[in-house]
Amino acid sequence: MSDAKVVVVGTIGLDTVRTPFGEKKEILGGSAVYASVASSFFSNTFLVGAAGKDFPATYVDFLKGRGIALDGMQILEGQTFRWSGYYEYDMNQAHTLDTQLNIYRSFSPSIPDAVKKGSYLFLANLDPELQLKVLDQMVEPKLVVADTMNYWISSKRELLHEVVKRVDFMLMNDAELRQYMETPNVPQAAAKLLAMGAKGVIVKKGEHGALLFTKSFHFSAPSYPQDKFVDPTGAGDSFAGGLIGYLAKTEDLGEDNLRKAVIIGSVMASFNVEDFSLERLKILKQKEVVHRFEEFRRFSAFEALSVAHWG
Amino acid sequence: MSDAKVVVVGTIGLDTVRTPFGEKKEILGGSAVYASVASSFFSNTFLVGAAGKDFPATYVDFLKGRGIALDGMQILEGQTFRWSGYYEYDMNQAHTLDTQLNIYRSFSPSIPDAVKKGSYLFLANLDPELQLKVLDQMVEPKLVVADTMNYWISSKRELLHEVVKRVDFMLMNDAELRQYMETPNVPQAAAKLLAMGAKGVIVKKGEHGALLFTKSFHFSAPSYPQDKFVDPTGAGDSFAGGLIGYLAKTEDLGEDNLRKAVIIGSVMASFNVEDFSLERLKILKQKEVVHRFEEFRRFSAFEALSVAHWG
Numbered sequence: 001m002s003d004a005k006v007v008v009v010g011t012i013g014l015d016t017v018r019t020p021f022g023e024k025k026e027i028l029g030g031s032a033v034y035a036s037v038a039s040s041f042f043s044n045t046f047l048v049g050a051a052g053k054d055f056p057a058t059y060v061d062f063l064k065g066r067g068i069a070l071d072g073m074q075i076l077e078g079q080t081f082r083w084s085g086y087y088e089y090d091m092n093q094a095h096t097l098d099t100q101l102n103i104y105r106s107f108s109p110s111i112p113d114a115v116k117k118g119s120y121l122f123l124a125n126l127d128p129e130l131q132l133k134v135l136d137q138m139v140e141p142k143l144v145v146a147d148t149m150n151y152w153i154s155s156k157r158e159l160l161h162e163v164v165k166r167v168d169f170m171l172m173n174d175a176e177l178r179q180y181m182e183t184p185n186v187p188q189a190a191a192k193l194l195a196m197g198a199k200g201v202i203v204k205k206g207e208h209g210a211l212l213f214t215k216s217f218h219f220s221a222p223s224y225p226q227d228k229f230v231d232p233t234g235a236g237d238s239f240a241g242g243l244i245g246y247l248a249k250t251e252d253l254g255e256d257n258l259r260k261a262v263i264i265g266s267v268m269a270s271f272n273v274e275d276f277s278l279e280r281l282k283i284l285k286q287k288e289v290v291h292r293f294e295e296f297r298r299f300s301a302f303e304a305l306s307v308a309h310w311g
Numbered sequence: 312m313s314d315a316k317v318v319v320v321g322t323i324g325l326d327t328v329r330t331p332f333g334e335k336k337e338i339l340g341g342s343a344v345y346a347s348v349a350s351s352f353f354s355n356t357f358l359v360g361a362a363g364k365d366f367p368a369t370y371v372d373f374l375k376g377r378g379i380a381l382d383g384m385q386i387l388e389g390q391t392f393r394w395s396g397y398y399e400y401d402m403n404q405a406h407t408l409d410t411q412l413n414i415y416r417s418f419s420p421s422i423p424d425a426v427k428k429g430s431y432l433f434l435a436n437l438d439p440e441l442q443l444k445v446l447d448q449m450v451e452p453k454l455v456v457a458d459t460m461n462y463w464i465s466s467k468r469e470l471l472h473e474v475v476k477r478v479d480f481m482l483m484n485d486a487e488l489r490q491y492m493e494t495p496n497v498p499q500a501a502a503k504l505l506a507m508g509a510k511g512v513i514v515k516k517g518e519h520g521a522l523l524f525t526k527s528f529h530f531s532a533p534s535y536p537q538d539k540f541v542d543p544t545g546a547g548d549s550f551a552g553g554l555i556g557y558l559a560k561t562e563d564l565g566e567d568n569l570r571k572a573v574i575i576g577s578v579m580a581s582f583n584v585e586d587f588s589l590e591r592l593k594i595l596k597q598k599e600v601v602h603r604f605e606e607f608r609r610f611s612a613f614e615a616l617s618v619a620h621w622g
Contacts, residue, residue: 185538186536259614303567305571
């Protein structure tokens with residue numbers, strides 16, 4: 001591993017999830033948890049977030065067991081963040097039943113001194129106000145990737161603009177990008193976002209793959225033929241964690257490596273959705289990651305046209 | 312060009328279309344028209360379909376000008392097939408206002424003797440009963456690709472099964488494939504369709520690209536960052552026409568060439584949606600096709616992982 005550190009800021013949560021393949025209550029979840037675990041396959045990862053006194057010790061042990069640094073994890077008086085929702089057969093669409101912010105109502109992220117400088121930062125979906133508070137604490141980050149959601153796009157639009165100006169890559173799904181830029185055409189919406197100051201925008205399209213737009217190139221990552229698809233919760237965050245963990249490991253932000261990082265993100269997401277919670281990542285082996293990366297290459301490759309055939 | 316001939320069977324129509332970019336009345340359309348024009352860029356193409364006495368001579372001249380053989384085009388007493396519909400900002404979804412079958416109520420396709428044997432056949436979306444009538448006329452076709460739609464899946468399911476058993480590749484969008492196989496998971500639905508006898512299934516996903524499933528390999532074709540997107544009508548048929556025209560030109564049904572054919576189909580569809588009706592294909596040049604194919608390669612390429620980074 002390189003010396004580079006990944007800092008992940010987001011939620012630590014207990015999820016109650018129903019999909020066509022089962023229902024699970026109060027399982028480990030939260031954006032920072034998914035992203036940290038995915039990142040931990042590649043780099044030293046610091047999780048910044050908060051849990052309540054009711055947060056099960058076994059979950060803390062699991063995170064520690066993955067080598068994730070919890071210096072920035074606060075245990076606060078009160079209840080842990082909770083989300084409950086369900087997916088129908090179109091698992092691209094999450095239906096939220098209930099969100100209990102609980103201790104996240106008063107959460108104020110504090111970045112450990114050890115990683116304030118020169119880190120790779122992933123700002124998971126949070127109030128843009130908190131995202132800005134984190135950015136204020138960082139010194140010369142090597143890379144900042146930020147997620148957001150429709151709620152902040154409509155309720156804190158101006159603050160979100162401030163975030164966009166200060167990050168390298170925005171991570172959004174296609175509907176969010178369209179909504180934010182008030183532009184139905186995705187490539188045009190991406191161009192607008194780049195004009196605001198972000199270096200790049202990564203568009204998550206769930207089962208349809210992912211897109212990366214920068215000012216100098218476009219990359220379209222293929223969809224994975226997801227035969228085993230049990231629970232999409234955390235797919236976007238495990239994508240982000242894989243991407244940033246890989247970039248920190250390789251310390252290379254060149255075009256070729258950014259493309260590979262998008263595939264690594266896709267690989268981690270594709271494993272994550274194979275089971276509930278972090279169950280699949282828990283048993284995932286590095287050689288499986290390498291193998292699936294090669295699968296992505298194999299099923300998206302095609303040769304150049306043979307010019308002899310033309311004319 | 313090779314000596315191989317492409318036969319396209321489908322509708323010849325007059326479309327009235329509204330998209331966020333304008334409205335056009337009674338413009339040239341129909342599945343066989345879009346597919347034949349796309350195919351004509353690559354191979355000798357025979358259009359089999361019917362028009363009424365009201366069909367404008369200028370449209371016939373356009374098709375002839377593209378070198379499309381009209382031996383199998385019937386001019387019947389009565390009105391030409393008409394479709395009218397609109398698209399909102401999510402242009403993946405067509406909203407049909409009216410379909411007037413007119414002469415297609417009594418249309419019976421008749422394949423010209425010259426192309427009954429050894430041709431490449433595209434059966435555009437039609438009543439499976441008509442598709443079977445065409446198959447009965449063909450002798451040792453080199454390749455058969457068939458399209459269908461939700462209407463036939465629900466109303467003529469058993470006849471559609473017969474079609475599937477007799478074709479090489481089924482062409483469907485993801486929603487149709489899920490509906491037909493009563494399976495929400497696309498790769499699983501594709502596997503079921505292959506088990507019914509088709510050699511392959513090509514899944515059209517509009518702006519999200521296309522998938523090819525066969526028993527021996529999977530190919531995921533990237534989406535194109537479609538900056539100019541005016542009218543999606545005919546995208547699927549120009550995809551199919553490009554694919555089969557290219558396969559007939561190259562006379563190579565090996566895995567590598569099938570992958571390229573899916574990209575050629577994507578290229579033709581991506582041009583087609585840049586304007587209404589056949590306006591873009593009308594002025595399209597071969598070098599633009601080659602250039603866009605290379606663009607598809609460039610924005611979907613990524614390198615292997617550097618193993619030195621691992622461990």
